[in-house]
Amino acid sequence: MQTPATPAAVIHLGRMQRNIERMQSRMDALGVKFRPHVKTAKCLPVARAQRAAGAQGITVSTLKEASEFFAAGFDDILYAVGMVAPKLPQALALRRQGCRLQLLVDSADAARAIAAFGREHGERFEVLIEVDTDGHRAGVQPESDTLLEVGRALADGGCALAGVMTHAGASYELDTPEALEAMAEQERAGCVRAAERLRAAGLPCPIVSVGSTPTALSARSLAGVTEVRAGVYVFFDLVMANVGVCTLDDIALGVLTTVIGHQPDKGWAIVDAGWMAMSRDRGTGSQKHDYGYGQVCDADGRVLEGYVLSDANQEHGILSRAGAVDTGIAQKFPVGTQLRILPNHACATGAQFPEYLAVAGDGSVEAWPRFYGW
Amino acid sequence: MQTPATPAAVIHLGRMQRNIERMQSRMDALGVKFRPHVKTAKCLPVARAQRAAGAQGITVSTLKEASEFFAAGFDDILYAVGMVAPKLPQALALRRQGCRLQLLVDSADAARAIAAFGREHGERFEVLIEVDTDGHRAGVQPESDTLLEVGRALADGGCALAGVMTHAGASYELDTPEALEAMAEQERAGCVRAAERLRAAGLPCPIVSVGSTPTALSARSLAGVTEVRAGVYVFFDLVMANVGVCTLDDIALGVLTTVIGHQPDKGWAIVDAGWMAMSRDRGTGSQKHDYGYGQVCDADGRVLEGYVLSDANQEHGILSRAGAVDTGIAQKFPVGTQLRILPNHACATGAQFPEYLAVAGDGSVEAWPRFYGW
Numbered sequence: 001m002q003t004p005a006t007p008a009a010v011i012h013l014g015r016m017q018r019n020i021e022r023m024q025s026r027m028d029a030l031g032v033k034f035r036p037h038v039k040t041a042k043c044l045p046v047a048r049a050q051r052a053a054g055a056q057g058i059t060v061s062t063l064k065e066a067s068e069f070f071a072a073g074f075d076d077i078l079y080a081v082g083m084v085a086p087k088l089p090q091a092l093a094l095r096r097q098g099c100r101l102q103l104l105v106d107s108a109d110a111a112r113a114i115a116a117f118g119r120e121h122g123e124r125f126e127v128l129i130e131v132d133t134d135g136h137r138a139g140v141q142p143e144s145d146t147l148l149e150v151g152r153a154l155a156d157g158g159c160a161l162a163g164v165m166t167h168a169g170a171s172y173e174l175d176t177p178e179a180l181e182a183m184a185e186q187e188r189a190g191c192v193r194a195a196e197r198l199r200a201a202g203l204p205c206p207i208v209s210v211g212s213t214p215t216a217l218s219a220r221s222l223a224g225v226t227e228v229r230a231g232v233y234v235f236f237d238l239v240m241a242n243v244g245v246c247t248l249d250d251i252a253l254g255v256l257t258t259v260i261g262h263q264p265d266k267g268w269a270i271v272d273a274g275w276m277a278m279s280r281d282r283g284t285g286s287q288k289h290d291y292g293y294g295q296v297c298d299a300d301g302r303v304l305e306g307y308v309l310s311d312a313n314q315e316h317g318i319l320s321r322a323g324a325v326d327t328g329i330a331q332k333f334p335v336g337t338q339l340r341i342l343p344n345h346a347c348a349t350g351a352q353f354p355e356y357l358a359v360a361g362d363g364s365v366e367a368w369p370r371f372y373g374w
Numbered sequence: 375m376q377t378p379a380t381p382a383a384v385i386h387l388g389r390m391q392r393n394i395e396r397m398q399s400r401m402d403a404l405g406v407k408f409r410p411h412v413k414t415a416k417c418l419p420v421a422r423a424q425r426a427a428g429a430q431g432i433t434v435s436t437l438k439e440a441s442e443f444f445a446a447g448f449d450d451i452l453y454a455v456g457m458v459a460p461k462l463p464q465a466l467a468l469r470r471q472g473c474r475l476q477l478l479v480d481s482a483d484a485a486r487a488i489a490a491f492g493r494e495h496g497e498r499f500e501v502l503i504e505v506d507t508d509g510h511r512a513g514v515q516p517e518s519d520t521l522l523e524v525g526r527a528l529a530d531g532g533c534a535l536a537g538v539m540t541h542a543g544a545s546y547e548l549d550t551p552e553a554l555e556a557m558a559e560q561e562r563a564g565c566v567r568a569a570e571r572l573r574a575a576g577l578p579c580p581i582v583s584v585g586s587t588p589t590a591l592s593a594r595s596l597a598g599v600t601e602v603r604a605g606v607y608v609f610f611d612l613v614m615a616n617v618g619v620c621t622l623d624d625i626a627l628g629v630l631t632t633v634i635g636h637q638p639d640k641g642w643a644i645v646d647a648g649w650m651a652m653s654r655d656r657g658t659g660s661q662k663h664d665y666g667y668g669q670v671c672d673a674d675g676r677v678l679e680g681y682v683l684s685d686a687n688q689e690h691g692i693l694s695r696a697g698a699v700d701t702g703i704a705q706k707f708p709v710g711t712q713l714r715i716l717p718n719h720a721c722a723t724g725a726q727f728p729e730y731l732a733v734a735g736d737g738s739v740e741a742w743p744r745f746y747g748w
Contacts, residue, residue, distance in 0.1 A: 061689040081689050082634035084710055106635050109709050138635050138644050260456035261480050261512050270512050280654035315435040315455050335483050336458055348654055354747040373728040
């Protein structure tokens, strides 16, 4: 590979493809549709690789993602953040252009707002109800009256009640196979239960959508589930390695950086990947292995055991040996040395870059643009 | 102000202008040039407002910033990150186009690399030596042999040894006027001492450049200093409020967000500003007042005492009353309510947005583009 300007976000294509195939083959074996969350990469070639492997439809976290991916030929899109009135004109415009955009709500107020807007504009919005199966964020309880109230507000208001969805983001806080398996079952059972209650009340519920990278890779059964969503698995990262669903050798995203100086007495090398490149994400700080701002690898991605970015300023990273002062750091990593840093959180690190350098097995490099904003 | 799509980065122009004038008048009173660091906003209209108030030249943290600002008519630019060989062709190109780009080094190796490249291409680079006055990052010690070695490598190698510069970033960790004043004096004295040692060794040192927002606002004397740099003062943020150099009412950058749901039993409102909008910066987490992911204000920027973004996912912020469960949260902040969130760290939050909405005192709004990447 040629030496590009640093810092640069590098994708190891072999690893990415392996991650994509691992997830898809798991979903195929469990007999469910897989709808990847494209918020991690926000990059068309990545989503195309997921689709080529068998993914059906995509999940987005912003209407900007919906617009960008729809313009590139992805027309089956779940917007997996609670919908509110000010965003409805944009959703309507996408549907009028032929995008099968599905919306999400977790309150009767929001459901009624969508229904009213739909009636006003003659649009039958497809809407899922968000279900809370782990207490970490949004969603209605599977056993709640609110679930049925929201369902009726949608169905009676003229929307297509498309189903239920949940995201067990609390799985990110676990780190044993047993706990992950239990969380996957909790996520499945809660979402299926919500679907059953809607159906028992005479309401439609064709879609039962669950997912997070850790639960998708840990579920033993997906009985009653129709589709699974996951995002970060495509790159993986150090948080996921601590959770236990990948190894460091699966991590497909790295930040290429150059050594720009040293403080030998402190055992520091200074590199040009600060937090602007790595992001401020310190997700491994509360996990069993704290990697600082990232795990140091050589320029080709081979892990340099024990070396981490221990601190970061905006455009300066401080590279050191974890728990020790390596006074030979300037000899080990002379000025100009290129290194690759594995990130804590691929979604946050990717977002700092206008493009990825996608590196193939033969060393050839393609620039893949990514977008940002709302 | 009309209701724009959320999340959106909003600049309160009145506060920004007041911040700019406060800093500039201080620098004028202390008799030094002021060279603002444009890495905070990466936005032309912001830098133009700084220049209009009296700033001379700019400081940048990336060569991308240098290129963008030079193309817009800023031709006196200090690149304040240690220079390495792979970036020299880009620096040369800028200088050949007429940009007075100054470079920075803190090792003899890097100095020799610049000198050799300059001789090869017939370019007399202007280079400053980075001095370490607070132990927090890069730079040579004022009393070190290395200082003189680097100076000689530059001067003997054919570079213009332009001076010394330091940045007391450790000032961010302080929070009393006395400690800040002492740090400002430590920064000044160390940098002036380095200049004196170079001059005593027969080397030129016209520029003595110091600065950080806290020290620039705390220095009592800048004797021997020729210019000051600071960046975040233009917007200020919650970290700076904790440091004690601004109040919440000085913070000019906020993230406009919309309430999208609730978990009333937990006292949560869910908003559409998650960490993708706020950034992952948790700088106040280690300060005397922890604001979570940000201080909640009404849509016009009036502080709602006690309400913070207590947690954040990628596109979801969790708004709650600090230290209490407000079970009336859904009534207080109904779905659709717009709020403004003051950020922990303006440099990190601004970087998440392709543009700012600059709001004038009369409520009129202009979209100001900002750039990113390297």
